[in-house]
Amino acid sequence: MLQLQFLGAAQEVTGSCYLLRAGGKTVLVECGLIQGAFEDEARNRKPFPFDAAALDAVVLSHSHLDHSGRLPLLAKAGYSGPIYTQHASADLCRILLKDSGYLNEKEVEWENRKRQRKRQPLLEPLYTLAEAEAVMDQFVPLDYDVETEILPGVQIRFRDAGHILGSSVVEMWLSDNGVTRTLVFSGDLGHRGAPILKDPALIKAADLVLMESTYGDRDHRSWDETWSELEEVLLNARHDKGIVMIPAFAVGRTQELLYAFNLNYDKWQLERWSVFLDSPMAIEATEAYVHHRNLYNRETQALQQKNGNPFMLPNLHLSRTAEDSMGINRIRSGAIVIAGSGMCTGGRIKHHFKHNIWRENCHVLIVGFQARGTLGRQLVDGAEEISLWGETVAVAAKVHTIGGFSAHADRDGLLAWYGHFDGHPPIALVHGEAAAIAPLAEQIRALGAHKVFTPAPGDTLDLVHMKPA
Ligand SMILES: [Zn+2]
Ligand SMILES: [Zn+2]
CATH class of the missing domain: 3.40.50.10890 (Rossmann fold)
Structure with missing residues (x-):
C-alpha cells in the first residue's frame, strides 16, 4: 500500500498535516497549528485522527508554526520517534516552539484568573514551554541535498525551498512490493529574487507533486x-x-x-x-x-x-x-x-x-x-x-x-516551479484557500497536466494508481 492522506491545510492555509502509508510504515509529514479565528484555533485541541504512538517517523519541511506547531501535542499523544528536518530548521523550531509554549501558558493564566473569579472550571494550556522543549529531543537534523533512508522503503532528501532559513522542499521515495513512487512536497516555496536566501531548488522527477498554493491567484509586486x-x-x-x-x-x-x-x-x-x-x-x-x-x-x-x-x-x-x-x-x-x-x-x-x-x-x-x-x-x-x-x-x-514583501512564491513563481518538472506529473494543491486553489488548478491544467487534485480534508490518494482511494 502506498497512500497519502490529507489531514490539514487542505482547502486552507494553516494546519499542514499529511499522513503517508508505505508498506507497513506510517510517516507524518508536518504537524502544524491551525491559526486564525477563535473557532478555527479550537480545532487544535481535537485528538489526532490517527494513533500518534504508532507512527514510524515524522518529516518537517520548516519551522513555521503552521507546519510545526502541534509537534509537542504529538509527543503528548504518545509519539516518541524521530522528527527529521534540516539543521537550521531545527534551530528555528527551538525558538518558535518555545515561544509558542510560553504564550500558551500566559494566555491560559490570564483566562484562568477570570475563570477563577467566576468560579468556572480552569483551562489547561495547549502545551507548555517545558513540553515544547521536550519535543526538541526527538529532532534529527539533516543536511540539504543528502539522500537518507529514514525507514525501510522510505528515503527522503531535503532541498532548499528559499522560504525561510532551513526551509525545505522534500523529495520522498516510497517503496512497497517492488513499486516505488517519487513524491515531491514543495513545503512553503520561497519568493524568487528575495533577499538573503537562495531561490527554491528546481526538481525534474516526480510521480506526484504536492504543492502549496497560498498565492495561487495573484502575483507580487517586483x-x-x-x-x-x-x-x-x-x-x-x-x-x-x-x-x-x-x-x-x-x-x-x-x-x-x-x-x-x-x-x-x-x-x-x-x-x-x-x-x-x-x-x-x-x-x-x-x-x-x-x-x-x-x-x-x-x-x-x-x-x-x-x-x-x-x-x-x-x-x-x-x-x-x-x-x-x-x-x-x-x-x-x-x-x-x-x-x-x-x-x-x-x-x-x-x-x-x-x-x-x-x-x-x-x-x-x-x-x-x-x-x-x-x-x-x-x-x-x-x-x-x-x-x-x-x-x-x-x-x-x-x-x-508595503505588500511586496512575501516569503511565498506568487502565481507566476508556482507555475514556473511546477513547469520545471518533466512531463507535467500529477499534482495535488494544498496550503491555500479554495479561492486561490481553483484558478491555480485551471492554469496548471492549461500547462498540460492531466491530473490536478484539489483534496478536501480527510481525502486519500492511492499513490500506486494515482487516483483518489
Ligand atoms: Zn512557512
Ligand atoms: Zn505555511
Whole structure:
C-alpha cells in the first residue's frame, strides 16, 4: 500500500498535516497549528485522527508554526520517534516552539484568573514551554541535498525551498512490493529574487507533486518597487520628525528589513536614524541566520564578506529586556522600531502603539500579511481608532502597507516551479484557500497536466494508481 492522506491545510492555509502509508510504515509529514479565528484555533485541541504512538517517523519541511506547531501535542499523544528536518530548521523550531509554549501558558493564566473569579472550571494550556522543549529531543537534523533512508522503503532528501532559513522542499521515495513512487512536497516555496536566501531548488522527477498554493491567484509586486516604496516612506517620515513603528515577524521579515537597511544604508540616509530591534525572539532568530550563513545566496555572501554580519548596522540597538523596551517608549523622534508580533496581536509593538500611534508625525509600516481579525488588519483597513488593553486609542499616525514583501512564491513563481518538472506529473494543491486553489488548478491544467487534485480534508490518494482511494 502506498497512500497519502490529507489531514490539514487542505482547502486552507494553516494546519499542514499529511499522513503517508508505505508498506507497513506510517510517516507524518508536518504537524502544524491551525491559526486564525477563535473557532478555527479550537480545532487544535481535537485528538489526532490517527494513533500518534504508532507512527514510524515524522518529516518537517520548516519551522513555521503552521507546519510545526502541534509537534509537542504529538509527543503528548504518545509519539516518541524521530522528527527529521534540516539543521537550521531545527534551530528555528527551538525558538518558535518555545515561544509558542510560553504564550500558551500566559494566555491560559490570564483566562484562568477570570475563570477563577467566576468560579468556572480552569483551562489547561495547549502545551507548555517545558513540553515544547521536550519535543526538541526527538529532532534529527539533516543536511540539504543528502539522500537518507529514514525507514525501510522510505528515503527522503531535503532541498532548499528559499522560504525561510532551513526551509525545505522534500523529495520522498516510497517503496512497497517492488513499486516505488517519487513524491515531491514543495513545503512553503520561497519568493524568487528575495533577499538573503537562495531561490527554491528546481526538481525534474516526480510521480506526484504536492504543492502549496497560498498565492495561487495573484502575483507580487517586483522587489525593485518594494525597495523604492520602503525608501520613500523612510524619507517622508524623516521630515515628520516622529518615529517609525514596524511590526515584523521574528523569523524572516526582520532579517529581510535589516538586510535592506544594511544594503541601502547610505542611499536611504539611515545614519540619521536610530534603529531598534525590540524583540528577544527576533534577536535570537537573527543569530540563527548568522550561524547558518553558509545558506545565504550569492549577494548576501558577498555583502557578508564586505561588511561582515549583513544584519548589523552602526546605529542598531538590540533591545532584549523589558527595561530596554520601555526606554524606547520615551523617544519622541528619529527612531525606527522593529518589534513583534507580526500581526500586532501581542508583544511589544502594542506598547509602542500606545505611546505613539495617536501622534500624527509618527508612521506605522506594515510589511507582512495581516490575517482577518487581527489588530494589524484593522490598521491596514484604515481603522481610525484601536483598542489597546481595553482603552480606545486614536490612530493619527500614517499607516503604510508595503505588500511586496512575501516569503511565498506568487502565481507566476508556482507555475514556473511546477513547469520545471518533466512531463507535467500529477499534482495535488494544498496550503491555500479554495479561492486561490481553483484558478491555480485551471492554469496548471492549461500547462498540460492531466491530473490536478484539489483534496478536501480527510481525502486519500492511492499513490500506486494515482487516483483518489
Ligand atoms: Zn512557512
Ligand atoms: Zn505555511
